[in-house]
Amino acid sequence: MASTIKERVEQAGLTLPTPPVPGGNYSPLTIRGGIGYVAIQFPIKDGVFYYQGKLGNELSTNDGYLAMQICALNVLAIINEHVAYDKLEGINHIYAYYRSAKDWDDAPLVVNGASDLFNKVLQDKGVHSRSLLGIKSLPKSFGVGLTATFTILK
Amino acid sequence: MASTIKERVEQAGLTLPTPPVPGGNYSPLTIRGGIGYVAIQFPIKDGVFYYQGKLGNELSTNDGYLAMQICALNVLAIINEHVAYDKLEGINHIYAYYRSAKDWDDAPLVVNGASDLFNKVLQDKGVHSRSLLGIKSLPKSFGVGLTATFTILK
């Protein structure tokens, strides 16, 4: 039975990326009082930027789904560095951000790119609530961004 | 003395709506480590969408107040399904989102629609801090959205 998050990602047929390096004077993850707080993640894989643009313009809804999946894999890559799967109580809440063209309205489908991944890889521990917010700007014109909090078993 | 959130809402002269169904692969509420995380709520009542548009355009400040009140009632409807009033330590923080016309600047008055409700219905347990953010897009062109976290008594 898989005891690391990395192994569980691989069992789902996916690969955990290298955790992105923070773009400022902060930590990718803090764990205090048994709760973990992951810094905002973007669709970056091995240092390469993907899915820059707006949903409904340069990016399709399916692009957005895949972009959210990369963000979620980055979240898991960061958690994996510090927490074993057995020690994870579960994901609490995800905050999903997107940039979109005026008439595009498929945000829930895009954010499922992250939600589906957490549910598939972490099963019951992946059950989460979520917010989704259409914002004006993200660094490097990324189309989406994602943060998450999680709880450690006591 | 009222021991459910539903009863307290009714004592305040209001009615708890049916908790909205999630619009994606997530849970309306997670409770982990004694903290509850409510998914983003919109001004939806019995499946009907209200208050679509921008504050300062289609929606007045008073519309926004009432829209936030519906969001807050949805938050309470979801908490009510899982937590008795006696078990609630209190609301932690609310995250209020709004869409507005360029020159409209009454966000604090609108967000009071949620704050007043939590304070009135839950008394000391309703005391909360808050963020308010003017964002570009919300699903279905809703004018406002709301999430909240809360703490369970140990």
Place this chain on the structure above:
Amino acid sequence: MASTIKERVEQAGLTLPTPPVPGGNYSPLTIRGGIGYVAIQFPIKDGVFYYQGKLGNELSTNDGYLAMQICALNVLAIINEHVAYDKLEGINHIYAYYRSAKDWDDAPLVVNGASDLFNKVLQDKGVHSRSLLGIKSLPKSFGVGLTATFTILK
């Protein structure tokens, strides 16, 4: 050795402002279950509004850095009213919001205004993860806003 946050701010050569008065029916800070939630702060000092406008238009990147520093000092002023430095486990996560012109892309540098301050004043207890979000509107046309959560030692 400094035992208040105020003393630590002064040791860093800075001055703690008067905590801003809430602009609505909410609390500037809630502490529940050992976690503190600070309401959104803006670049307000002694009741005067600073740094209104958009980054890349009226505000330079350096303006934004200084604006974020004021927000972070307001966060510390509020925490200082309720929590001794010795009782603080640390800052969990900061949520930084900014308004910017279309082609401006220096958000990480601006948000370092808050991150640098927390790290300098609180040392290990200041280590945090963060989100940064380019949003459309903030009250009073402020260029930036900031919220934070923190943990109390048990």
